Amino acid sequence: MKVLVDCLDMKNKINTLMILVFLGALAGHAIGGGDDSAPTREYQVKAAFIYNFIKFIEWPGPAGAEADQKSDENNEPITIGIIGENPFGNTFETVTKKKIKNKQVVIKHFGGFEKNNIKYREDSKTKYKYKDADALKACQVLFVSGSESEYCKEIIDIVKDSYVLTIGENKDFLKTGGIIEFATEQKKVKFAINLIAAENAQLKIRSKLLRLAKKVIEKEEDEEENS
Amino acid sequence: MTIMRNMTIRYKLNLIIMLTCILALVLAGTALLLWQRVTLRQEMVSNLSTLAQITAENCKAAVAFEDVEDATETLKGLHAQPSIIFAEVHTKGGESFANYTRAGSDSDIITEHQIAAYQKDGYFFGDGSLTIFKSIVLDGETIGMVRLQSDLEPLYEMLKRDTTIIISIILFASLVAYFVSMMIQGIISGPILNLAEAAKRISEQKDFSIRVQKESEDEVGLLVEAFNEMLEQIQHHQAALIEANEQLEERVRQRTAELEETHKKLLDASRHAGMAEVATDVLHNVGNVLNSINVSVTLIREKVAKSEVANLKKVVDIIKENIDDLGTFLTQDQRGKHIPEFLIEVSKTLAEEQADTIERFRSLTENVEHIKEIVKMQQSYAKVSSVEEPTSLAKLVEDAIHINSAGLERHGVRLIRDFADPGPVSVDKQKVLQILVNLISNAKYAMSSRNVKGERILVVRIYAHGPDKMRIEVIDNGVGIAQENLTKIFNHGFTTKKDGHGFGLHSSALAARELGGSLSARSDGEGKGATFTLELPFKPAKVLQ
Structure with a gap:
């Protein structure tokens, strides 16, 4: 196209x-x-939020640096992965025309975690390995669809060391190690941030974004909670 | 300006300096204020722009994530800047996202053209406010706008402060300028005022010896120099004038004395001339009489020469020859016979001659007597001068006529006396006689002309005119006086006589005035005779003779 x-x-x-x-x-x-329904207003907003998150977050390495405008051909695109059912419909497709930080945005859809696991045995134990795990790791942003709520931990575990901004909409997404969790309050989309997870993923989140977050899990808070 | 014209030069200078200073200061101050206003506006735009930029930056995330509360919170932070009346965050679509209104301010109503201006960054000054638009840019994309509206209080405050400072400076500078100008205006006004003061003193005291001290080499110095020079000249001229004046007075005095002298001489001369006139008349008459004497003498001599005495001598000689025989001779001789007859004849002729000669001698004696009389009269008048003595006017008139009688007779003038003699009067005989002789002589002369036809009549009248005046009129029917000459005849030097010197009537008039009277003439014109009237004060003689 x-x-x-x-x-x-x-x-x-x-x-x-x-x-x-x-x-x-x-x-x-x-x-x-399978998902016949058109994206709701909520998901349009969430899509936009995801887009904007990228603008307030810095990735380490060349992916993070803002691209030189003149040499955008050489720049690697920003990949947004969506795992599980796609609640956005074609929202992203219309949005991807826009560049973020002068980079192309690519949307990748990944199948449900459950269905796409490969069983293998290792050390006489049956283990599962997500078939597109490498592709997941290559994403800069991974949206964990509500359909994957049961496998959040597994999915996060795959990408947690790969500079991937994980965004989910499950209640306990942050607790499972996700970085940003959407929450809807009075029909308004809000979000919470797990700063520890972000730091683990070596992502720098701008304070402006943090300020807007409904809730931010930080080290101190963590310690307090722990203690 | 008319007020200025009446000020002293000191105030004028002060005023000029002060006006110039204040004008310059005010202009400079105004320019400074205008510049300050521009600068302050720019500064304000810059400040507000920065604020808008910060706000935009702070609202960026809120707009991106549609967080109205956060945006509102951010805007609320603007209350720290009290001049911000209104702040608003708009979404890209132009919907109001969040806003802030300063406590106590009306919420802003945005106009259409302001909305139009929303689409880009910029600012405009509305009435009493400055509005700034700033776009909220996220990753190169405009996601909204911030609008800040500030009142101009800070600007006004600053301007007010600056104005106060500038006015203070102007006032202070003016004050300093005033004192400085007070001090230095003396450089120009001082010498001029000195000059004016000196001029005033000079005009008041009339003292031209005052000099003005020259203090500078400029135009005023030149003025002072010229002024002093002028004073020098005036002083000089004044001195010359005073001297000339004194000399003039002296000269006038001298001239007056000379004039008086001359006048006296003239008076004497005229008196003498008057007397000479009388003398001339006297001599004239004397001459006339002498003439008839001469005629008489000649006739006598001729008579004597033709006398029969010679024939008588012949007869005597014949008788002597014949003396021896005289009888015979007388009777016998032819010649002798005629002798007695001849002798009779001779004696007869001699008797006639004697009678004639006696007659002539008698006439001669009479004439000589007349001359004696005239000379005696003249002597009597000439002797006394300005002495009033009792006399009769009629007698004076008769004397005057008598002096002129020869001439009058010669011209066959008929005299008519019309005397109403008022009796003895006290009068200066000599002067009156002089006048009368002159008048009669003139009348005689006027009638002597051949143009006068008919009988020559001289009328002399004496009458009293009023209680205290008497008049003597001499009226002739001679050549008369031309109208234009009537007033001139009394002038000195005027005469119609061939050999006249114009003294007679002039001195007569003078004499009449000296007598306290007057002499006037009237005539109906040439050929119509003339009337001279001598009017004298009537002073009856006190002592009867």
């Missing part, structure tokens, strides 16, 4: 865009398969 867009001249861009959006919608609908 991108190629197509590039081929078109500016005059027809808008028309084409509309057609593409329409086609995209159809495609999303087709790809989404």
